[in-house]
Amino acid sequence: MINTILTLSVIAYFAYAFFEQFGIDRLKGKTRLKVRLKKRAKLDSLIFIALIGIIIWQAEGNIEPYTVYLLGFLIILSIYAAFFRTPMLVIKNGGFFFENIFITFDKIEAINLANDYKLVFDLKNGKRIIAGLTNQADTDAVVTLLGGYK
Known part of the structure; x- marks a missing residue:
C-alpha cells in the first residue's frame, strides 16, 4: 500500500513537472511574455527531506529496498523543486x-x-x-x- 502511494506520488510529480515545463505554453493561446518569479519554499523542502531521512534512519533495515528507492526519488524531486525549478x-x-x-x-x-x-x-x-x-x-x-x- 505504501509503495503504491509513493509510486503514484512520484508519477504525479513527473506529470506535473512535464505539464508545467511544456504544457502551459500551448494552453490558452500564444505566450506573450514569460518571466521568472522568485523562488519560495526552500525551507519547507529541507524539512520534508529531513523527515524522509528520519523515516529511513528509524527503519534501520526493516524497510523494503523498493520503498527506499521511492523515498530517494522523493528526496531528489524535492531538491529539484526547491533549488532548480523556477516558478x-x-x-x-x-x-x-x-x-x-x-x-x-x-x-x-x-x-x-x-x-x-x-x-x-x-x-x-x-x-x-x-x-x-x-x-x-x-x-x-x-x-x-x-x-x-x-
Whole structure:
C-alpha cells in the first residue's frame, strides 16, 4: 500500500513537472511574455527531506529496498523543486498563468507595483495575488505589456 502511494506520488510529480515545463505554453493561446518569479519554499523542502531521512534512519533495515528507492526519488524531486525549478509568470492574450492557475484579465480589479519587484494583482472577488519578480527588467517588461505606468 505504501509503495503504491509513493509510486503514484512520484508519477504525479513527473506529470506535473512535464505539464508545467511544456504544457502551459500551448494552453490558452500564444505566450506573450514569460518571466521568472522568485523562488519560495526552500525551507519547507529541507524539512520534508529531513523527515524522509528520519523515516529511513528509524527503519534501520526493516524497510523494503523498493520503498527506499521511492523515498530517494522523493528526496531528489524535492531538491529539484526547491533549488532548480523556477516558478514562472506566463502572460497570454486573455490572461496569465500564476502557479499553474489561469487568471483572465477581466477578473483583475487593479494591478499595483510594490517594493522589491513585486506585482500585486487585486482580483474582483477580493483575493490578492503577489508575484515576486526577480529583477527590474522583468518588472518593466510586465508593466509595459499590461499597459504601462499610470
